[in-house]
Structure formats: structure tokens, C-alpha cells
Amino acid sequence: MTTLPESEIDRGIFRTVLGHFASGVAVVTGMDGAEPVGLTCQSFFSLSIDPPLIAIAPGRSSTTWPRIEPTGSFTVSILSDTQEHLARGFAASGADKFQGVGWTPGRTGAPRLADALAWVDCQIEDVHDAGDHVLVIGSVKALEGGRGEPLVFYRGGFGGFQS
Numbered sequence: 726m727t728t729l730p731e732s733e734i735d736r737g738i739f740r741t742v743l744g745h746f747a748s749g750v751a752v753v754t755g756m757d758g759a760e761p762v763g764l765t766c767q768s769f770f771s772l773s774i775d776p777p778l779i780a781i782a783p784g785r786s787s788t789t790w791p792r793i794e795p796t797g798s799f800t801v802s803i804l805s806d807t808q809e810h811l812a813r814g815f816a817a818s819g820a821d822k823f824q825g826v827g828w829t830p831g832r833t834g835a836p837r838l839a840d841a842l843a844w845v846d847c848q849i850e851d852v853h854d855a856g857d858h859v860l861v862i863g864s865v866k867a868l869e870g871g872r873g874e875p876l877v878f879y880r881g882g883f884g885g886f887q888s
Contacts, residue, residue: 750876752802752815753781754836755793761823761836764789765816767878769801777865779845782858798833798848802841805873806885832867843870
């Protein structure tokens with residue numbers, strides 16, 4: 726196998742190859758004053774158990790993350806296999822993403838989406854530059870898991886998990 730310099734990696738091939746890694750789908754939410762805001766984020770992972778830390782990676786092109794970051798907190802709602810409509814809705818730009826969406830405030834005040842598979846309420850611990858994204862480390866302040874199966878993103882499409 727030949728290794729190419731980073732500058733020679735084709736972006737389309739990069740996306741296609743990494744699309745072979747299945748991931749869960751989450752919505753990251755926060756408050757902008759009295760208005761709930763959110764974005765779909767598949768770059769979410771557990772970072773540390775002691776202390777409890779998670780990480781997300783919103784894109785630099787996001788118009789929503791800059792509205793969440795100054796509050797110092799956010800909630801990650803992990804979507805169930807019945808919530809593809811939420812994944813698509815929160816991925817759209819410019820729309821009222823919370824229209825018709827049930828939610829309650831979490832411990833940090835950020836919205837927890839109704840019927841999500843799980844919720845993780847966080848305070849922002851640190852933010853790092855990461856190419857065309859930012860890497861956000863969240864200190865977990867509260868969390869809860871529910872019942873159901875996860876929504877999965879694989880090779881450019883949504884699906885479910887077969888147990």
C-alpha cells in the first residue's frame with residue numbers, strides 16, 4: 726500500500742472510505758437567550774470515564790454552534806431509530822428546528838429532546854481547532870439512558886441496528 730502526502734488525499738475518496746465506519750447520530754442543543762437551538766452531530770464520542778468527559782466536533786461552517794458555545798453548556802441527545810426526521814431537521818440550515826419538537830431543560834438548562842435514546846448534559850471544558858471542525862470537550866454533569874435502538878449513519882445513509 727502506498728502512503729500519499731496529506732495534500733494528495735482526495736476529499737471524495739476520504740469521505741467514502743471513512744463512511745465505512747458506522748456511527749450513532751446525535752443532536753447537540755443549547756440555549757441562545759430564551760431560544761433553543763441545535764444541530765445534528767455524528768462526531769460524538771466518550772472521551773474519559775474518570776473524570777467523565779465526552780467530545781463532539783461541530784463543523785466550522787455551522788451557524789448554530791457559535792450560538793451555543795458562549796453559554797458554556799450543551800446537551801447531546803442520542804437519537805433512536807425512530808428519529809431520523811429529527812436528524813434531518815436539525816441538519817438543515819435556517820429553519821426553526823424546534824417547531825413541533827418536544828423537549829425539556831436538562832441540568833445545564835440545555836434542551837433534552839423528547840424520546841431520545843439517551844441524554845448527556847455537559848459544560849464546555851475545552852475547545853480545540855481541528856481542521857474544518859472544532860473539537861469540543863464536555864464535562865458531563867448529568868446523563869440518562871432510555872430504551873430502544875439507536876439511529877445509525879453508515880455510508881451516507883441512515884439505518885437501524887440489528888441485534
